[in-house]
Amino acid sequence: MSGRVQDRVVVVTGAAxxxxxxxxxxxxxxxxxxxxxxxxxxxxxxxAxxxxxxxSRVLALAADVTDAAAVAAAVEATTARFGRLDGLVNNAGVITMATSWEEDADxxxxxxxxxxxxxxxxxxAVAEVFRDAGGGAVVNVSSNCGKAGYRNMAAYNASKSAVIGLTRSLAMEWADAGINVNAVCPGAVDTPMLGxxxxxxxxxxxxPADEILAGMGVEQLGGRRIDPVEVGRVIAFLLSEDAAIIRGQSISVDGGDTPY
Structure with missing residues:
Protein backbone atom coordinates (compact mmCIF):
# COMPACT_ATOMS: atom_id res chain seq x y z
CA MET A 1 0.00 0.00 0.00
CA SER A 2 1.32 3.43 -0.92
CA GLY A 3 2.02 5.95 1.82
CA ARG A 4 0.52 9.40 2.04
CA VAL A 5 3.69 11.01 0.69
CA GLN A 6 4.73 8.20 -1.61
CA ASP A 7 7.74 9.19 -3.75
CA ARG A 8 7.47 12.84 -2.74
CA VAL A 9 10.74 14.62 -2.01
CA VAL A 10 10.77 16.28 1.40
CA VAL A 11 13.45 18.37 3.12
CA VAL A 12 13.78 18.04 6.90
CA THR A 13 15.93 20.69 8.61
CA GLY A 14 17.52 20.03 11.98
CA ALA A 15 17.46 16.42 10.89
CA ALA A 16 20.26 15.21 13.17
CA ALA A 48 20.89 8.75 7.12
CA SER A 56 18.64 5.15 -2.01
CA ARG A 57 15.95 7.26 -0.33
CA VAL A 58 17.88 9.67 1.89
CA LEU A 59 20.37 12.46 1.17
CA ALA A 60 22.45 13.98 3.98
CA LEU A 61 23.60 17.59 3.61
CA ALA A 62 25.26 20.20 5.82
CA ALA A 63 23.34 23.48 5.85
CA ASP A 64 23.08 26.43 8.22
CA VAL A 65 19.43 27.51 8.00
CA THR A 66 20.35 31.11 8.81
CA ASP A 67 22.72 31.34 5.83
CA ALA A 68 20.77 32.09 2.63
CA ALA A 69 23.66 31.03 0.39
CA ALA A 70 24.08 27.70 2.21
CA VAL A 71 20.34 27.07 1.99
CA ALA A 72 20.30 27.87 -1.73
CA ALA A 73 23.16 25.40 -2.25
CA ALA A 74 21.27 22.74 -0.29
CA VAL A 75 18.16 23.30 -2.41
CA GLU A 76 20.25 22.90 -5.55
CA ALA A 77 21.89 19.71 -4.24
CA THR A 78 18.52 18.26 -3.23
CA THR A 79 16.88 18.90 -6.59
CA ALA A 80 19.98 17.65 -8.42
CA ARG A 81 19.77 14.35 -6.53
CA PHE A 82 16.03 13.75 -6.63
CA GLY A 83 14.91 15.84 -9.59
CA ARG A 84 12.10 17.59 -7.73
CA LEU A 85 11.01 19.03 -4.41
CA ASP A 86 7.56 18.61 -2.86
CA GLY A 87 7.74 19.36 0.85
CA LEU A 88 9.68 21.15 3.57
CA VAL A 89 9.72 20.50 7.32
CA ASN A 90 11.25 23.44 9.18
CA ASN A 91 12.42 21.58 12.26
CA ALA A 92 15.79 23.25 12.96
CA GLY A 93 15.73 25.18 16.22
CA VAL A 94 17.55 26.04 19.41
CA ILE A 95 16.51 26.26 23.05
CA THR A 96 18.67 27.55 25.89
CA MET A 97 17.13 27.69 29.33
CA ALA A 98 17.58 30.97 31.21
CA THR A 99 15.59 33.19 33.50
CA SER A 100 14.54 36.58 32.17
CA TRP A 101 17.13 38.07 34.54
CA GLU A 102 19.87 36.04 32.85
CA GLU A 103 18.83 36.52 29.22
CA ASP A 104 20.62 39.20 27.26
CA ALA A 105 20.23 40.56 23.73
CA ASP A 106 22.58 37.96 22.24
CA ALA A 125 14.11 29.29 -0.85
CA VAL A 126 12.07 26.11 -1.16
CA ALA A 127 8.84 27.97 -2.00
CA GLU A 128 10.51 29.43 -5.07
CA VAL A 129 10.93 25.86 -6.34
CA PHE A 130 7.34 25.02 -5.36
CA ARG A 131 6.01 28.08 -7.16
CA ASP A 132 7.74 27.15 -10.40
CA ALA A 133 6.52 23.56 -10.09
CA GLY A 134 2.91 24.51 -9.35
CA GLY A 135 2.76 23.81 -5.63
CA GLY A 136 4.15 22.17 -2.52
CA ALA A 137 3.73 22.00 1.24
CA VAL A 138 5.58 23.48 4.22
CA VAL A 139 5.25 22.33 7.83
CA ASN A 140 6.88 24.45 10.51
CA VAL A 141 7.76 22.90 13.86
CA SER A 142 6.70 25.39 16.51
CA SER A 143 5.97 24.27 20.09
CA ASN A 144 3.21 24.31 22.66
CA CYS A 145 5.51 26.88 24.29
CA GLY A 146 4.48 29.19 21.46
CA LYS A 147 0.88 28.97 22.61
CA ALA A 148 1.27 28.84 26.40
CA GLY A 149 4.32 30.55 27.84
CA TYR A 150 6.50 28.71 30.33
CA ARG A 151 9.00 29.93 32.90
CA ASN A 152 12.72 30.28 32.18
CA MET A 153 12.45 30.28 28.40
CA ALA A 154 11.07 33.66 27.35
CA ALA A 155 13.19 33.93 24.20
CA TYR A 156 12.26 30.42 23.11
CA ASN A 157 8.56 30.99 23.84
CA ALA A 158 8.56 34.24 21.88
CA SER A 159 10.40 32.71 18.92
CA LYS A 160 7.94 29.83 18.70
CA SER A 161 5.01 32.25 18.91
CA ALA A 162 6.60 34.09 15.99
CA VAL A 163 6.72 30.84 14.01
CA ILE A 164 2.97 30.49 14.49
CA GLY A 165 2.44 34.03 13.16
CA LEU A 166 4.79 33.40 10.25
CA THR A 167 2.92 30.21 9.40
CA ARG A 168 -0.38 32.04 9.17
CA SER A 169 1.04 34.87 7.08
CA LEU A 170 2.83 32.65 4.56
CA ALA A 171 -0.20 30.37 4.24
CA MET A 172 -2.36 33.30 3.21
CA GLU A 173 0.25 34.84 0.93
CA TRP A 174 1.30 31.66 -0.87
CA ALA A 175 -2.06 29.96 -1.29
CA ASP A 176 -2.50 31.31 -4.83
CA ALA A 177 0.80 29.65 -5.79
CA GLY A 178 -0.49 26.27 -4.61
CA ILE A 179 1.78 26.25 -1.55
CA ASN A 180 0.21 24.97 1.65
CA VAL A 181 1.73 26.08 4.98
CA ASN A 182 0.89 24.72 8.43
CA ALA A 183 2.66 24.20 11.74
CA VAL A 184 2.76 21.60 14.48
CA CYS A 185 3.20 22.48 18.15
CA PRO A 186 4.67 19.48 20.00
CA GLY A 187 4.55 19.08 23.75
CA ALA A 188 7.01 17.04 25.80
CA VAL A 189 8.70 14.90 23.16
CA ASP A 190 11.05 12.15 24.30
CA THR A 191 14.34 13.59 23.00
CA PRO A 192 17.78 14.40 24.46
CA MET A 193 16.78 18.07 24.52
CA LEU A 194 14.20 17.31 27.21
CA GLY A 195 16.95 15.82 29.33
CA PRO A 208 17.40 15.13 40.75
CA ALA A 209 17.31 15.53 36.98
CA ASP A 210 15.89 12.04 36.46
CA GLU A 211 13.01 12.83 38.81
CA ILE A 212 12.26 16.05 36.94
CA LEU A 213 12.42 14.22 33.62
CA ALA A 214 10.05 11.55 34.89
CA GLY A 215 7.48 14.24 35.63
CA MET A 216 7.66 15.88 32.21
CA GLY A 217 4.66 15.06 30.06
CA VAL A 218 2.57 13.56 32.86
CA GLU A 219 -0.44 15.64 31.84
CA GLN A 220 -0.39 14.34 28.29
CA LEU A 221 -1.23 10.92 26.87
CA GLY A 222 -1.90 9.32 30.22
CA GLY A 223 1.48 10.25 31.64
CA ARG A 224 3.88 9.35 28.86
CA ARG A 225 6.05 11.50 26.66
CA ILE A 226 5.49 11.78 22.93
CA ASP A 227 7.55 9.64 20.57
CA PRO A 228 9.22 11.79 17.86
CA VAL A 229 7.80 9.44 15.23
CA GLU A 230 4.30 10.40 16.40
CA VAL A 231 5.08 14.03 15.58
CA GLY A 232 6.35 12.83 12.20
CA ARG A 233 3.10 11.05 11.41
CA VAL A 234 1.13 14.26 11.91
CA ILE A 235 3.63 16.08 9.69
CA ALA A 236 3.31 13.41 6.99
CA PHE A 237 -0.44 14.01 6.99
CA LEU A 238 0.01 17.78 6.68
CA LEU A 239 2.37 17.28 3.74
CA SER A 240 -0.14 15.05 1.95
CA GLU A 241 -3.10 15.77 -0.30
CA ASP A 242 -5.35 14.72 2.58
CA ALA A 243 -4.50 18.04 4.24
CA ALA A 244 -5.09 20.23 1.20
CA ILE A 245 -7.95 22.12 2.87
CA ILE A 246 -6.00 22.71 6.10
CA ARG A 247 -4.13 25.99 5.75
CA GLY A 248 -2.33 28.31 8.14
CA GLN A 249 -3.06 26.15 11.18
CA SER A 250 -0.80 25.48 14.16
CA ILE A 251 -1.84 22.07 15.42
CA SER A 252 -1.07 21.02 18.98
CA VAL A 253 0.65 17.64 19.09
CA ASP A 254 0.87 17.32 22.85
CA GLY A 255 -1.72 14.82 24.02
CA GLY A 256 -4.11 17.57 25.07
CA ASP A 257 -1.67 19.43 27.30
CA THR A 258 -2.51 22.66 25.47
CA PRO A 259 -6.30 22.74 24.86
CA TYR A 260 -6.17 24.83 21.70
Whole structure:
Protein backbone atom coordinates (compact mmCIF):
# COMPACT_ATOMS: atom_id res chain seq x y z
CA MET A 1 0.00 0.00 0.00
CA SER A 2 1.32 3.43 -0.92
CA GLY A 3 2.02 5.95 1.82
CA ARG A 4 0.52 9.40 2.04
CA VAL A 5 3.69 11.01 0.69
CA GLN A 6 4.73 8.20 -1.61
CA ASP A 7 7.74 9.19 -3.75
CA ARG A 8 7.47 12.84 -2.74
CA VAL A 9 10.74 14.62 -2.01
CA VAL A 10 10.77 16.28 1.40
CA VAL A 11 13.45 18.37 3.12
CA VAL A 12 13.78 18.04 6.90
CA THR A 13 15.93 20.69 8.61
CA GLY A 14 17.52 20.03 11.98
CA ALA A 15 17.46 16.42 10.89
CA ALA A 16 20.26 15.21 13.17
CA UNK A 17 18.21 15.91 16.31
CA UNK A 18 15.63 13.77 18.08
CA UNK A 19 12.49 15.17 16.48
CA UNK A 20 14.23 15.48 13.11
CA UNK A 21 15.18 11.80 13.07
CA UNK A 22 11.69 10.79 14.18
CA UNK A 23 10.10 12.90 11.46
CA UNK A 24 12.41 11.38 8.87
CA UNK A 25 11.56 7.86 10.02
CA UNK A 26 7.83 8.59 9.74
CA UNK A 27 8.23 10.13 6.27
CA UNK A 28 10.20 7.12 5.04
CA UNK A 29 7.49 4.85 6.41
CA UNK A 30 5.02 6.87 4.33
CA UNK A 31 7.08 6.42 1.17
CA UNK A 32 8.90 9.76 0.92
CA UNK A 33 12.38 10.53 -0.34
CA UNK A 34 14.05 12.72 2.27
CA UNK A 35 16.84 15.30 2.20
CA UNK A 36 18.32 15.74 5.68
CA UNK A 37 19.78 19.19 6.41
CA UNK A 38 21.68 20.02 9.57
CA UNK A 39 24.75 21.93 10.67
CA UNK A 40 26.81 18.77 11.15
CA UNK A 41 27.34 16.75 7.98
CA UNK A 42 28.78 13.90 10.06
CA UNK A 43 25.81 13.63 12.42
CA UNK A 44 23.36 14.02 9.55
CA UNK A 45 25.05 11.19 7.66
CA UNK A 46 24.86 9.00 10.76
CA UNK A 47 21.08 9.48 10.85
CA ALA A 48 20.89 8.75 7.12
CA UNK A 49 22.91 5.55 7.53
CA UNK A 50 20.67 4.35 10.38
CA UNK A 51 17.44 4.97 8.53
CA UNK A 52 18.47 4.13 4.97
CA UNK A 53 21.63 1.96 4.93
CA UNK A 54 21.47 1.57 1.14
CA UNK A 55 21.34 5.33 0.63
CA SER A 56 18.64 5.15 -2.01
CA ARG A 57 15.95 7.26 -0.33
CA VAL A 58 17.88 9.67 1.89
CA LEU A 59 20.37 12.46 1.17
CA ALA A 60 22.45 13.98 3.98
CA LEU A 61 23.60 17.59 3.61
CA ALA A 62 25.26 20.20 5.82
CA ALA A 63 23.34 23.48 5.85
CA ASP A 64 23.08 26.43 8.22
CA VAL A 65 19.43 27.51 8.00
CA THR A 66 20.35 31.11 8.81
CA ASP A 67 22.72 31.34 5.83
CA ALA A 68 20.77 32.09 2.63
CA ALA A 69 23.66 31.03 0.39
CA ALA A 70 24.08 27.70 2.21
CA VAL A 71 20.34 27.07 1.99
CA ALA A 72 20.30 27.87 -1.73
CA ALA A 73 23.16 25.40 -2.25
CA ALA A 74 21.27 22.74 -0.29
CA VAL A 75 18.16 23.30 -2.41
CA GLU A 76 20.25 22.90 -5.55
CA ALA A 77 21.89 19.71 -4.24
CA THR A 78 18.52 18.26 -3.23
CA THR A 79 16.88 18.90 -6.59
CA ALA A 80 19.98 17.65 -8.42
CA ARG A 81 19.77 14.35 -6.53
CA PHE A 82 16.03 13.75 -6.63
CA GLY A 83 14.91 15.84 -9.59
CA ARG A 84 12.10 17.59 -7.73
CA LEU A 85 11.01 19.03 -4.41
CA ASP A 86 7.56 18.61 -2.86
CA GLY A 87 7.74 19.36 0.85
CA LEU A 88 9.68 21.15 3.57
CA VAL A 89 9.72 20.50 7.32
CA ASN A 90 11.25 23.44 9.18
CA ASN A 91 12.42 21.58 12.26
CA ALA A 92 15.79 23.25 12.96
CA GLY A 93 15.73 25.18 16.22
CA VAL A 94 17.55 26.04 19.41
CA ILE A 95 16.51 26.26 23.05
CA THR A 96 18.67 27.55 25.89
CA MET A 97 17.13 27.69 29.33
CA ALA A 98 17.58 30.97 31.21
CA THR A 99 15.59 33.19 33.50
CA SER A 100 14.54 36.58 32.17
CA TRP A 101 17.13 38.07 34.54
CA GLU A 102 19.87 36.04 32.85
CA GLU A 103 18.83 36.52 29.22
CA ASP A 104 20.62 39.20 27.26
CA ALA A 105 20.23 40.56 23.73
CA ASP A 106 22.58 37.96 22.24
CA UNK A 107 20.54 35.18 23.82
CA UNK A 108 17.40 36.58 22.19
CA UNK A 109 19.08 37.16 18.84
CA UNK A 110 20.24 33.53 18.70
CA UNK A 111 16.73 32.18 19.28
CA UNK A 112 15.12 34.57 16.82
CA UNK A 113 17.82 34.05 14.18
CA UNK A 114 17.60 30.25 14.13
CA UNK A 115 13.98 29.61 15.08
CA UNK A 116 12.32 32.41 13.12
CA UNK A 117 14.70 33.82 10.50
CA UNK A 118 15.98 30.33 9.66
CA UNK A 119 12.42 29.12 9.17
CA UNK A 120 11.72 32.00 6.80
CA UNK A 121 14.98 31.63 4.85
CA UNK A 122 14.35 27.94 4.19
CA UNK A 123 10.67 28.48 3.44
CA UNK A 124 11.31 31.21 0.90
CA ALA A 125 14.11 29.29 -0.85
CA VAL A 126 12.07 26.11 -1.16
CA ALA A 127 8.84 27.97 -2.00
CA GLU A 128 10.51 29.43 -5.07
CA VAL A 129 10.93 25.86 -6.34
CA PHE A 130 7.34 25.02 -5.36
CA ARG A 131 6.01 28.08 -7.16
CA ASP A 132 7.74 27.15 -10.40
CA ALA A 133 6.52 23.56 -10.09
CA GLY A 134 2.91 24.51 -9.35
CA GLY A 135 2.76 23.81 -5.63
CA GLY A 136 4.15 22.17 -2.52
CA ALA A 137 3.73 22.00 1.24
CA VAL A 138 5.58 23.48 4.22
CA VAL A 139 5.25 22.33 7.83
CA ASN A 140 6.88 24.45 10.51
CA VAL A 141 7.76 22.90 13.86
CA SER A 142 6.70 25.39 16.51
CA SER A 143 5.97 24.27 20.09
CA ASN A 144 3.21 24.31 22.66
CA CYS A 145 5.51 26.88 24.29
CA GLY A 146 4.48 29.19 21.46
CA LYS A 147 0.88 28.97 22.61
CA ALA A 148 1.27 28.84 26.40
CA GLY A 149 4.32 30.55 27.84
CA TYR A 150 6.50 28.71 30.33
CA ARG A 151 9.00 29.93 32.90
CA ASN A 152 12.72 30.28 32.18
CA MET A 153 12.45 30.28 28.40
CA ALA A 154 11.07 33.66 27.35
CA ALA A 155 13.19 33.93 24.20
CA TYR A 156 12.26 30.42 23.11
CA ASN A 157 8.56 30.99 23.84
CA ALA A 158 8.56 34.24 21.88
CA SER A 159 10.40 32.71 18.92
CA LYS A 160 7.94 29.83 18.70
CA SER A 161 5.01 32.25 18.91
CA ALA A 162 6.60 34.09 15.99
CA VAL A 163 6.72 30.84 14.01
CA ILE A 164 2.97 30.49 14.49
CA GLY A 165 2.44 34.03 13.16
CA LEU A 166 4.79 33.40 10.25
CA THR A 167 2.92 30.21 9.40
CA ARG A 168 -0.38 32.04 9.17
CA SER A 169 1.04 34.87 7.08
CA LEU A 170 2.83 32.65 4.56
CA ALA A 171 -0.20 30.37 4.24
CA MET A 172 -2.36 33.30 3.21
CA GLU A 173 0.25 34.84 0.93
CA TRP A 174 1.30 31.66 -0.87
CA ALA A 175 -2.06 29.96 -1.29
CA ASP A 176 -2.50 31.31 -4.83
CA ALA A 177 0.80 29.65 -5.79
CA GLY A 178 -0.49 26.27 -4.61
CA ILE A 179 1.78 26.25 -1.55
CA ASN A 180 0.21 24.97 1.65
CA VAL A 181 1.73 26.08 4.98
CA ASN A 182 0.89 24.72 8.43
CA ALA A 183 2.66 24.20 11.74
CA VAL A 184 2.76 21.60 14.48
CA CYS A 185 3.20 22.48 18.15
CA PRO A 186 4.67 19.48 20.00
CA GLY A 187 4.55 19.08 23.75
CA ALA A 188 7.01 17.04 25.80
CA VAL A 189 8.70 14.90 23.16
CA ASP A 190 11.05 12.15 24.30
CA THR A 191 14.34 13.59 23.00
CA PRO A 192 17.78 14.40 24.46
CA MET A 193 16.78 18.07 24.52
CA LEU A 194 14.20 17.31 27.21
CA GLY A 195 16.95 15.82 29.33
CA UNK A 196 18.98 18.99 28.95
CA UNK A 197 16.06 21.01 30.28
CA UNK A 198 15.79 18.67 33.29
CA UNK A 199 19.50 19.00 34.02
CA UNK A 200 19.27 22.80 33.88
CA UNK A 201 16.35 22.80 36.30
CA UNK A 202 17.86 20.29 38.74
CA UNK A 203 20.14 22.57 40.82
CA UNK A 204 17.62 25.41 40.68
CA UNK A 205 14.74 23.50 42.23
CA UNK A 206 16.85 21.02 44.22
CA UNK A 207 15.51 17.87 42.59
CA PRO A 208 17.40 15.13 40.75
CA ALA A 209 17.31 15.53 36.98
CA ASP A 210 15.89 12.04 36.46
CA GLU A 211 13.01 12.83 38.81
CA ILE A 212 12.26 16.05 36.94
CA LEU A 213 12.42 14.22 33.62
CA ALA A 214 10.05 11.55 34.89
CA GLY A 215 7.48 14.24 35.63
CA MET A 216 7.66 15.88 32.21
CA GLY A 217 4.66 15.06 30.06
CA VAL A 218 2.57 13.56 32.86
CA GLU A 219 -0.44 15.64 31.84
CA GLN A 220 -0.39 14.34 28.29
CA LEU A 221 -1.23 10.92 26.87
CA GLY A 222 -1.90 9.32 30.22
CA GLY A 223 1.48 10.25 31.64
CA ARG A 224 3.88 9.35 28.86
CA ARG A 225 6.05 11.50 26.66
CA ILE A 226 5.49 11.78 22.93
CA ASP A 227 7.55 9.64 20.57
CA PRO A 228 9.22 11.79 17.86
CA VAL A 229 7.80 9.44 15.23
CA GLU A 230 4.30 10.40 16.40
CA VAL A 231 5.08 14.03 15.58
CA GLY A 232 6.35 12.83 12.20
CA ARG A 233 3.10 11.05 11.41
CA VAL A 234 1.13 14.26 11.91
CA ILE A 235 3.63 16.08 9.69
CA ALA A 236 3.31 13.41 6.99
CA PHE A 237 -0.44 14.01 6.99
CA LEU A 238 0.01 17.78 6.68
CA LEU A 239 2.37 17.28 3.74
CA SER A 240 -0.14 15.05 1.95
CA GLU A 241 -3.10 15.77 -0.30
CA ASP A 242 -5.35 14.72 2.58
CA ALA A 243 -4.50 18.04 4.24
CA ALA A 244 -5.09 20.23 1.20
CA ILE A 245 -7.95 22.12 2.87
CA ILE A 246 -6.00 22.71 6.10
CA ARG A 247 -4.13 25.99 5.75
CA GLY A 248 -2.33 28.31 8.14
CA GLN A 249 -3.06 26.15 11.18
CA SER A 250 -0.80 25.48 14.16
CA ILE A 251 -1.84 22.07 15.42
CA SER A 252 -1.07 21.02 18.98
CA VAL A 253 0.65 17.64 19.09
CA ASP A 254 0.87 17.32 22.85
CA GLY A 255 -1.72 14.82 24.02
CA GLY A 256 -4.11 17.57 25.07
CA ASP A 257 -1.67 19.43 27.30
CA THR A 258 -2.51 22.66 25.47
CA PRO A 259 -6.30 22.74 24.86
CA TYR A 260 -6.17 24.83 21.70
Missing amino acids: GGIGEGVTRALLDEGALVALWDLSRERTQQV DRLDPEG HWRRHLEVNVVGTFVCSR EVARWLSPRIDL
